[in-house]
Every structure is written in C-alpha cells, then in structure tokens.
Amino acid sequence: MNNSRRRFLQQLTLSALAVPALNAYPFPLSHQSSGLANDKPILKVALMGLGGYAERVAEAMQSCTRAKITGLISGTPEKLKTWGAKYNVAEGSRYNYENFDQIKDNPEIDAVYIITPNALHHSQTLRVAKAGKHVICEKPMAINAQEGQEMVDACAAAGVQLLVGYRMRFEPNTLKAVEMRETGKLGKIKFFQGQTGFKIGDPNQWRVNKELAGGGSLMDIGIYAINGARYMVGEDPIWVTAQETKTDFETFKEGVDETILFQLGFPSGAVASCLSTYSMNHLDRFYLVGNDDFVEMQPSTGYGPIKGRTKNGPLNQPHTVHQTVQMDEMAQIILEGKKPILPVDGKVGLQDLKIIDAIYRSCDTGQRQELQLG
Template identity: 75%
Template sequence: MSTSRRRFLQKLALSAITLPILPSYAISQTNSRTAPHTQKPVLRVALMGLGGYAQLVANSMQSCTRAKITALISGTPSKLEEWGNKYNVPKHSRYNYENFDDIKDNPEIDAVYVITPNSLHHSQVIRVAKAGKHAICEKPMAINAKQGQEMVDACAAAGVKLLIGYRMRFEPNTLEVVRMRNDGEFGNIKFFQGLAGFRIGDPNQWRLNKELAGGGSLMDIGIYAINGARYMVGEDPVWVTAQETKTDPIKFKEGVDETIQFQLGFSNGTVASCLSTYNMGFLDRFFLNGEKGFAEMRPSIGYGPIKGRTNKGELNHPHIPHQTIQMDEMAGIILDGKKPILPVDGNVGLQDIKIIEAIYRACATGERQELHLT
C-alpha cells in the first residue's frame, strides 16, 4: 500500500487505533478446528501477498472468533520468517509463489486470501481453485471482465467459493442504511453521489503501473464508489457516461487514469454522480437521496470509524475493525453456507469490472455505454 494512501485511510481511523480489543473476539492461534465459546468450525486462512493491507488484515484477524491465519504465501523469504514467527505459522505452512500449489496437500488450509497487485489475481485465484481451496480475492478481482469470468468459472469447476474483499458490505452503519432503504424509510430513491479519492504518493509504485494495476484511480479507489452506488441504491446500473481529466501526464502515464467523473443510470430512474481521483484529497463521502429522506456517510469507505446520518438522526453502531467482521462473516459464508445481507461473491466482483470497462469506453468515446451485467 502506498504511503499516501495509507495516510489517507489511517487519518480516518485515528479514533480506532486506541480502541481496545474486544474480549469476545479473542481467539488463540492453535490448530483447533473449532472456535472457543461458539463451538463452530474456524476458517483456516492462508494469506497471499504480505504487504501493507495484508498486515492490517492479519492484525484484525487476531480478534476474529471464526477465522485464523494458518499459512502464508510470499515471494520474500524474510517476510515469511517474520510473519511466521509473529503469527505462529509453522515452516511447512509457509510458501512462495512458485510452490504454493502444494497447499492442496495441507489440511490446515481452507481458504487463501489473495492480496497481491491486481494483474496477479487472475492466475493466482485459478491456481488456488485447482488446489481445491476456497478463494478470497481483494478488489478489483481482475483487470478485465474476461479474466474475471475465467476466475468465476475456475472456482465453480473446482467446487470452491470465490469471495471478493468488499469489507464495506459488512460494515454495521452501512448495513443500517441498507436496512432503512429496504424498509422504504427513504421512499423511492432518486439520487446517489459517491466521492472517492486521495493524492497518491510514490510515482514508482505498482498502482501507477498499468501492467500491474490495469488502470489508475478507478481500479483502486473509484471501485468503492461503483460498488457503493450498487448497494446504496439497491439496484444495478443500466447505463454509464464518463469524462476523464488528466493534469499530470508524467505521473499518470497512458492507461493510468488520474481523475474520472462518471454517471450511472438505473432502471428505476435513479441517477448517480461519482468521482474517482488520485489527485485530490478529502474525498470520502456517500450521499443517498429519496422522496422521504436521505442518508449521508462521511467517511464512507475508510478503515473507520464510518460515520453517517440520515433524516432520522445519527448512525451510531460501534466500530469494530472492518477486516475482523469481514473474515468472521466470510467464515460463515464458506463453512455454514450463510447468505450475507449484501453478496460478496465473484459475480458481484465481475459486474464491477464490467462497469469499469464501460466507464473507460465512455471516456474514450464520449458516448453513453449501455450495461448488461447479467
């Protein structure tokens, strides 16, 4: 994770840093297959790609009741040793990118969480599926829809689940807004606004490399506004228009977008206006407007605490690290067949990639693009 992005998101999480670990989430790092207190099976997870975000996931998982780290995959031997010692992962459960297919023979692994650069997700998830393990993949799931479909198909063929790391789809204040909308408390939804952006730092990082990232801000931070529009409105868009602005072609080279404004249209008449950027700060806001009320979330996508208000007052669900909730909920999806309030399966991720591709086409042509997501 880039330094600037880390600062952007960590500023949103300052109050969470001092939050004590909740005792009810305590779990020891043992080989036990059953969670203490609940007597439900624990999801045994291999983390792939031991970078900045994986560190946040790993730390948050120490508070999970139903998920634990049992294996590591990295191309850096020193990280495997450091993380292995820190999280009590034995040497035989530490893999590199060349030999991780051997996870098929490791009964202490149920799922692999792929947290690597975007362009690597496709091949790595397919290898995970062929090894007979469930796959959790960071967003965006792939750099194009063709790859995304192949990932979905590979997991289906192998009989394993593919979940995408959409942590906001488990966040309590977000789900409260979804509940209110589902219950008709906002009336017919008319408008959504999603602002997502920060000033990116190091120009040599992989997020500014088209071969690794597949694009620019839209792939990284803009996808939150795309996905957010879908779960806040409660519908999928049927058309998109978009405009790209680039003020620094040296830093943001060909194929790496700096700033994109895009508009989404929904079959129920709702419209969405969204902004994705790597060159403006203080952009982390969702706004939903209906005939009877509204919901505003700011911050809406940072690591928390997420804050919001509606026409009926403030949203006040207590903050728990998003990755803690996400991994416990994903354990329920994988091990119990639990149906989440908001789906996070590979098809949801594939639909976001289709929208991203349409946005890029709209920028290139200046024309409205019709969407066919199913």
C-alpha cells in the same frame, strides 16, 4: 415485494430477535478479546501477498472468532520468516509464488486470501482453485471482466467458493443505511453521489503501474463508489457515461487514470454521479437521496469509524474493525453456507468489472455505454 427485499427483511427480523437491543445489527459488536470459538469450525486461511494491507488484515484476524491465519505466501523469504514467527505459522505452511500450488496437500489451509497487485489476481485465483482451496480475493477482483469471468468459472469448476474483499458490505452504519432504504424510510430513491479519492503519493508504486494495476484511480478507489452505488441504491445500473481528466502526465502515464467522473443510470430512474481521483484528498463521501429522507456518509469507505446521518440525526451504529468482521462473516459463508445481507461473491466482483470496463470505454469513445450485468 421482490424476493431480494423479502430475504433482506427476513434476515433483519432474525437479527432483531437475536439481539433486540442492538437495532437489528446482525454481527458481534466486539472482537477485541473474544478469541477463537472452540465449539464451531474455524476457517484456516493462508494470506498471499504480505504487504501493507495484509498487515492490517493479519492484525484484525487476531480478534476473529471464526478464522485464523494458518498459511503464508510471499516472494520475500524474510517476510515468510518474520510473519511466520509473529503469527505462529509452521514452516511447512509457508510458500513462495513458485511453489504455492503445493497447498493442495496441506489440510491446515482451507482458503487463500489474495492481497497482491490487481494484475496478479487472475492467475493466482486459477492456481488456488486448481489446488482445491477457497478463494478470497481483494478488489478489484481482476483487471477486466474477461479475467473475472474466467476466475468465476474456474472456482465453480473446482467446487470452491470465490469471495471478494468488499469489507464495507459488512459495516454496521452501511447496513443501517441499506436497511432504511429497504424498509421504505427514505421513500423512492432518486439520486446517489459517491466521491472517492486521495493524493497518490509515491509515483513509483505499483498502483500507477499499468502492468500491475490494470488502470489507475478507478481500479483502486473508484470501485468503492461503483460498488457503493449498487448497494446504496439497491439496483444494478443499466447505463454509464464517463469523462477522464488528467493533469500530471508524468505520474499518470497512458492507461493509468488520474481522475474520472462517471454517471450511472438505474432501472427505476434513479441516477448516480461519482468521482474517482488520485489527485486530491478529503474525498470519502456517499450521499443517497430519496423522496422522504437522505443518508449522508462521511467518511463512507475508510477504515473507520464510518459516520452517517439522516435528516433525523446520526446513524450511531457501533464501530467495528472492518477486516475482523469481514473474515468472521466470510468464514461462516464458506463453512456454513451463511447468506450475507449483501453478497460478496465472485458474481458481484464480476459485475463491478463489467462496469469498470464500460467506464473506460465511455472515456475513450465519449459515448454512453449500455450495461447488461446479468
């Protein structure tokens, strides 16, 4: 038994001892009316980029027990005003993109959650780290591995933590599937399939702007299949092949991918086949196959509820608000050094970027790309 598997099983055992009736689910089941924990440290978070997903995060954080919104960063003065009033954020803790370096002098901010377009993550992370604050960055962590490495190095040099918004790594049905694999209930893992996609809609949005997104569907939705393949199979891939298909050249201009098929190979011999697309709906499915059983998850990465089943029936783990659990867990990682069952640190984000870089190279060259993720 390797060290990572031993650690995983130890964590599950401790969770089962704490809540034996809940099938080893290690997180609180309800955050709807719990309120902040008075006797434990609270992570004070500034949200950067007050768009649609930030709204979802902000609402979810109202039910957190270990994290609260204490700062806002936006380029839109009206948003700073309305959000500040709604979430009771003092005017002195509201910043724009020009002056947010001043957070270094604000003791009411421990960490910044960066929820801006992909191409901005790198420079903003470097500035937050320089200000001495922890970084939580939405995925993809950057637009390429070189930027990702610089972000990891900057946070390490500043002595701050870098976490990535991989909410699915805290989701209960996902963790149940991982537990089944780790405890051998699926047998030897042979195959994973990840299907991720939707119709993009507004052709003028930043997600199809190469300068802001750094790519297309792969950066936005395909990363779920990349990251999911890793935690579902339980290994890191050692090679990748990929093929790009484009039908709408007006919306998906040069450097913005519409649809990519990619295949991953793992050290054990397991393989993965994945699809990332901006041109069709109803694609949110993971399928993991072992010699003895399978796990199918559909939906697999949406906001919930996540549904999973095996040959013996549904997984039936409780639904939680993903971002509530994510932020409470990340607060404990940052404040208490808690080790999550599935890591969500900058190293994980950098490894995904190395895979993304290799997928794009394979699309360009038609050649298999070898991977060394470290």
